[in-house]
Amino acid sequence: MISLSNFDSANESFVTENEFLAEVKLGLGGAVKSLPCKYFYDEVGSKLFDSICESPEYYPTRTEVKLMKDAAPEIASAIGSNADLIEYGSGASRKVRYVLDALEMPASYVAVDISRDLLMKASRSVAQDYPGISVHAVCADFTKPFDLPKDVGIRSRRSVGYFPGSTIGNFTRPKAKEFLEVCVKTLGPGGGMLVGVDLKKDPITLEAAYNDAAGVTKAFNLNILSHINRELSGNFDLQAFGHVAFYNKELGRIEMHLESSKKQSVTVSGNKFYFEPGERIHTENSYKYDIDEFRTLASSAGFIPSKVWTDSNELFSVHFLRI
Incomplete structure (x- = not known):
């Protein structure tokens, strides 16, 4: 039996469903759509990131x-x-x-x-x-x-x-x-x-790190939509969004986006959002x-x-x- 007498788990102030929904509505409702990258990290996303680290x-x-x-x-x-x-x-x-x-x-x-x-x-x-x-x-x-x-x-x-x-x-x-x-x-x-x-x-090294051949980073990026589907009753079609990652030299950062492949609408907790072909959701920067x-x-x-x-x-x- 493991002794956890030196372990305290009493302190919690995690993100509530209402906070999650509020940030999704704010991000997807803007002229330039975005989502906070912290929502990559549900249990599935955390495991995918561990796999990225091994690529x-x-x-x-x-x-x-x-x-x-x-x-x-x-x-x-x-x-x-x-x-x-x-x-x-x-x-x-x-x-x-x-x-x-x-x-x-x-x-x-x-x-x-x-x-x-x-x-x-x-x-x-x-x-x-x-x-x-x-x-x-x-x-x-x-x-x-x-x-x-x-x-x-x-x-x-x-x-x-x-x-x-x-x-x-x-x-x-x-x-x-x-x-x-x-x-x-x-x-x-x-x-x-x-x-x-x-x-x-050099940009070649940077961009390769965020576009691995096995597609793990792509799965990690798309998982933010899966997270919304699971927790906020979303209906994102993951097949209708593509992974985009590139180095923006002027701003000194890697950018990750999800790009809509078609004209479509998505519902999240009763809230509807519309996408044009080629429209992107900005999911992460890495300066x-x-x-x-x-x-x-x-x-x-x-x-x-x-x-x-x-x-x-x-x-x-x-x-x-x-x-």
Whole structure:
């Protein structure tokens, strides 16, 4: 029997059905249709994203994992002993293990994710494998302010955020600044943050990463429509939408869209939306940075840029920021 005495799952502030519907209505009702990318990540979408991370074209995950392994002692030194580690968008809680393994006497691990089932499963696994660490699961939309568990910060020396996978790139630059500003307030004086950031590179490499030959990214993109069908009584015909992903060099971002193949109408919870042939739903951005560009952004949000680690090909970077 697994002991979960070090596991707390009481803190929940997940997205309600009404919030989901409100954001879908707002996004599909605009002149340029869009959907928030956080709704990729139901249980099905989270599994599909794990499969994307294993695809040969998707360099960010394997590059970041190797970087985390190689730099783990230096990262642990930067974070210091007796720290609370708060992971934003924890998913399966895999990469954080490289940090937990290297840290000296971490006080607690707080996993924050919008996908409740995956969050609970991953947090229980961490609690089992790290019995000396207090593990907390917070089901919340981490893009908005949320409360940390009450005992976090009581026994620790500092609170450190962990935001891997270049998820920071899903925010526009102004929204990234706002998010980091909220993190400064949440983590508090003396805290820090470890952030994975995908770097600018040639468009061929970038576009291949979001158009894998096996079609997993296509399935992941379309799953946002399946999520709406399942949760909000939608009737999207997935066969009538195509996956489109390309690098917008001027804006420095990968864009993902779903393109309507015909004139059609879709109903979501009684609300009707109309599509013309070739009309797109903008589902995700993934902004890319150079190192100085991200450090400047972090500074503007109230962080003090400290260490930065990159792979030998300079595909990816991991930044440690101090408060």
